[in-house]
Amino acid sequence: MSTRVVPLPLSISNAFLVLGDRPVLVDAGSPGDGDRLVAGLRTHGITPNDLSLVVLTHGHTDHTGAVAAAASGGAPVAIGRADAPSLLAGTNDALVPTGPVGAALKLHMTRQHFPGFTPQLQLDGARRLDEFGVGGELVPVGGHTPGSYVVLLDDGGDAIVSDLVRGGFAGGRVRPGHPLRHYFTEDRAANRAGLERVLAHGPTTIHVGHGGPLAATDVRRRLDAIT
Numbered sequence: 596m597s598t599r600v601v602p603l604p605l606s607i608s609n610a611f612l613v614l615g616d617r618p619v620l621v622d623a624g625s626p627g628d629g630d631r632l633v634a635g636l637r638t639h640g641i642t643p644n645d646l647s648l649v650v651l652t653h654g655h656t657d658h659t660g661a662v663a664a665a666a667s668g669g670a671p672v673a674i675g676r677a678d679a680p681s682l683l684a685g686t687n688d689a690l691v692p693t694g695p696v697g698a699a700l701k702l703h704m705t706r707q708h709f710p711g712f713t714p715q716l717q718l719d720g721a722r723r724l725d726e727f728g729v730g731g732e733l734v735p736v737g738g739h740t741p742g743s744y745v746v747l748l749d750d751g752g753d754a755i756v757s758d759l760v761r762g763g764f765a766g767g768r769v770r771p772g773h774p775l776r777h778y779f780t781e782d783r784a785a786n787r788a789g790l791e792r793v794l795a796h797g798p799t800t801i802h803v804g805h806g807g808p809l810a811a812t813d814v815r816r817r818l819d820a821i822t
């Protein structure tokens with residue numbers, strides 16, 4: 596089964612279409628991104644009705660905020676069980692900053708919220724995506740948040756790691772392909788282990804929630820600097 600990853604840039608974060616036998620959407624932008632998300636799907640000839648699954652890589656509101664629009668066609672929504680409380684409440688979790696910029700952003704992020712959403716699937720272990728039409732796997736890694744997941748495709752070319760690392764400065768507008776430590780990480784050792792797990796899978800391209808895409812060789816070279 597061949598698969599392709601298509602980034603859908605939203606207001607401050609990226610969602611992704613994973614195009615296999617059926618399309619899977621990974622992440623769902625910020626509150627207010629719904630129209631932009633649906634328009635992004637439409638440019639690829641897809642409506643929310645066509646999605647077989649909506650995967651939320653973690654529970655931060657800049658990745659879950661437009662989940663209602665993403666799921667408006669009836670696709671089930673999956674999120675790691677440890678991050679489900681954030682989604683149910685429509686708020687962020689503790690948001691542990693990795694530096695002063697993260698501390699400043701936290702003031703904004705803690706105010707961001709949306710009507711809570713009840714996911715159909717709360718994930719514990721790894722989960723294959725074959726039944727949703729994609730040759731790949733959701734793998735729990737923690738790190739950024741306790742319930743963070745990555746998407747590893749069987750093709751091996753692409754991986755989606757969302758916020759385990761970010762790409763570039765100013766929300767990815769400057770040097771988007773430059774791997775940098777994310778502004779928030781709840782468990783830095785787990786975050787590093789997660790990235791090592793992804794690199795062991797052997798991807799060429801690593802897709803991130805802000806900026807990117809990143810060359811896997813650059814992520815490996817800068818692993819000490821970004822974890």
Ligand SMILES: [Zn+2]
Binds near residue numbers: 739
């Ligand atoms: Zn995040």
